[in-house]
Amino acid sequence: MSFPVDRRHFLALASAGAGTLALAACGGPDTSGGAGASKTADADFSNVKPAASIDFWTNHPGKSQDVExxxxxxxxxxxxxxTVNLVTAGSSYEDIAQKFQTAQAARSGLPAVVVLSDVWWFRYYINGNIIPLDALTKQLGVQVSDYRDSLVKDYQYGGKQWAMPYARSTPLFYYNKDHFKAAGLPDRAPKTWDEFAEWAPKLAAAGVAQHAFQYGPMAGYAGWTMQNNLWGWGTGWSKDWDVTCDSDDAVAAMQWAQDSVYKGKWAGVSSKDQADDFAAGIASTTLASTGSLVGVLKNAKFTVGVGFLPGGPKASTSVCPTGGAGLGIPSGISKEQQLAAATFIKFVGEPENAALFSAATGYMPVRKSADMTEVLAKTPQIQTAIDQLAVTRVQDNARVFLPGADQEMGKTAAKILTQQGDVKTEMAALKKTLQGIYEKDVKPKLTA
Structure with a gap:
């Protein structure tokens, strides 16, 4: 299922007909009906006065309501x-996507600023539901070059800027230093999962926690975090447009994960939030977003350690994905609202405010010039997240560009890790599903 088109070319080719993406059939909201990205031109805001009141839709990522x-x-x-009205548009990125879809269909009640996650925002770009920000950033003097390159470039498609980084994160390896000491383990994250597999029995023998490691809820972001396992085993959900989730290496990676739960019996799967489980001492280690860092440090009754994500038998570096969300502006609102929205987005992204948001949540400071001295003095663990940013890797096409694929990945991971489904069978079924999404909903837009 190979198709020789890169990410940026893919979205540059998106036409008005892309609104026919069958997202609802894939577990997400139907975002069809937009004018199409290719017809969304830069507007002139030179003689526009900003609106007096705008709505900001957010799910308060990283428990950020207070800092927002x-x-x-x-x-x-x-x-x-x-005036900016803070609107809780749901408890997750998916909730916001559904609410945004409903407002699009009703052609009313749209926000001026909306939080859009890594697997949702480009759908609205394709459908012409959000505007390019280039004219606004130029008029307002936004220093786009001062944003961290790998974060701001995630929203640059078709030669334009479609959102600005906001709650951006990577997964971190969290470990309980007290548990590690009790088990006689070194005070660091494991370099590879094989190394941790050697450590896990020692944690179990020390009787310090219910599980040595806790996977996150499979229905949540398994498609995101388990890229780490797949990449470490030398594969991924996909390579460019080739779906590779049924490869021998992918099956081996997922079999290893299943064995950690059922054979090794040292890993568990969280029913709610693995970061909360870790902070409560239920598990000695976990992978969780940097956005959970401040909450974990606040709630844990033990000394928290953080480190880079472990590698695997074939790749030990660049096995960490970026993720999170940016701030976008809908196309279906007035220029006055759009200008006010951009003014707010600029303010939120100013270096001082980027540092403030990072300090309150643990998310990445999105600006290069953000002074993190005070923040790091209080929360030195954030430096690990910043350092890991240099060795992150672009996410697999299958996760971020195939509509509904993230949910399908979560369902498959759940069958493997919570129902002990046959790994090879489940990964083959997932490939069939993902390839079907590609053939029906994506490939026709590439060849249009």
């Missing part, structure tokens, strides 16, 4: 002519 309120208060003091 703080940022809004700061913004309104600096911009007394603009």
């Amino acid at each position: 309120k703080q940022l809004i208060d700061k913004f309104q003091k600096a911009n007394p002519g603009i």
